Amino acid sequence: MPDRPTRDHILAIAHDLVLSKGPSAVTFDAVARRLGRTKQAVIYWFPTKRDLLAALFLPALEAEAEAVIAALEGADGRAQAIDRALRALARFHLADLDRFRMMYLAPQTSRGRPGGAGLVDKVHPVTDRLYGVLARHLDPADPDGARAEALALHAALLGLMTMQGLAAALEDPLKHDAETLTEALVAALTGRASAT
Structure with missing residues (x-):
């Protein structure tokens, strides 16, 4: 071998x-x-090229999901679940902005579907697990609504990471650091006053 x-x-x-x-x-x-x-x-x-791209993408996606799921363990209530999930996502992506770019930005700039249907079939169980666990913490009585909210929370944090990545690539720091912006996002989405 x-x-x-x-x-x-x-x-x-x-x-x-x-x-x-x-x-x-x-x-x-x-x-x-x-x-x-x-x-x-x-x-x-x-x-196949799809196998190669999947080998790049899937471990990162699985690690992202595991980071959030681990952070949610023992979360007490909706606000704490949002807080823990967003902070875990921020830590995960800020630790490696190149990995973030490879996961979420590079595929958007390619023509066609970089991983094809085979990759999508592998991605769905990972995201389904991530959103399912978060949804159970948000509102177990409304799984469909909570799952949509889980995706929206994830997307909100990814937007913040996109701005961080852009600022880093341009070597033009944002007025507020990543921790301050994460805190502001958590505060906005949990309905509590920001500490900053």
């Missing part, structure tokens, strides 16, 4: 290509050139 570091090196190259040029730049030829190996060496580990 070929050594696992080759697989990891392929993923690192693909990650760099996604961040620097977008998902459409991830081709077997481009990865093989940077790897210094044949195209077949890449195909051995990832038979």
